[in-house]
Amino acid sequence: MSTDLTRPPEAAPDWTISQDWARYTADEHAMWDRLFARQSAMLPGRVTSAFMDGLDVLRMTKPGIPDFDELSERLMRKTGWQVVAVPGLVPDEVFFDHLANRRFVAGRFIRTPDQIDYLQEPDIFHDVFGHVPLLAHPAFADYMQAYGQGGLRSLGFGALHKLARLYWYTVEFGLIREGGDLKLYGAGIVSSYGESRFALEDASPNRIGFDVMRLMRTDYRIDDYQQSYFVIDSFEDLLRQTMETDFAPLYAALEDEPDLAPDAVIDGDVVLTRGTQAYAKNAASL
DSSP states (O other): BBSSOOOOTTTTSSOBOOOGGOOHHHHHHHHHHHHHHHHHOTTTTTHHHHHHGGGGGGOSSSSSSSSHHHHHHHHHHHHHHHHEEESSSBHHHHHHHHHTTTTTEEEEOOGGGSSSSSSSSOHIIIIIIIIIGGGSHHHHHHHHHHHHHHHHHHTTTHHHHHHHHIIIIIITOOOOETTEEEOOOOOHHHHHHHHHHHHHHOOEEEEEOHHHHHHHHHHSSSSOSSSSSEEEHHHHHHHHHHHHOHHHHHHHHHHOOOOOTTOOOOOOOOOEEEOOHHHHHHHHOO
């Protein structure tokens, strides 16, 4: 998401472009297969069962990188979503409009071998492997559409930076209670080999019960592992809380509340794990 962008000439008015699946090289397909094999072997037992169920949507008939046309056909049959290619970051209103109409935007490039464990701009593996499996889950699919609709409304309140935190701490870096354990579901975690372990197993980060207002006050890290993760009870509850929240007065109330640091723990938090923050402290000292 971004605001100060110029639409490239090859993009349609809604910023979509052709995926041009035939242009991918053997090396690019091999990189997808390498990443897919590594993550799909490591995630069982760590990720929500809904993700593993949805992962079957990505098991394409062609080798390597999924063809968005075929992927969209499968996803459309399950929840009415489709995947569309975009040239990179898109304006906020474009992003929200796509989500509100059950279209997930995805970049079409894939990382290179020297970027296998970290890259700044999301690639097709993050966008598709990380996000698409949960779009096959009805409640989460509805949550994503509701987020897009709410995003369009937020533009009129000047509160986009607050709403962006909801996306960050749920869609990208959320945890969920499942069967008495914590599981991963956020795309930024499930597409990252290192953070998939860190988010669940490291003593460093806080793990805090989900609360919409608390979460929307909290800054986040864009350059490293998160210092706090927020934990939902279920996708149905996440959808319910989002649909039942009147965001207009919430935005007004947030104006009177100070932002919280990414490592903050405050009165009223449901603290599942109070982290040592050792990882962040060590990183800051380097």
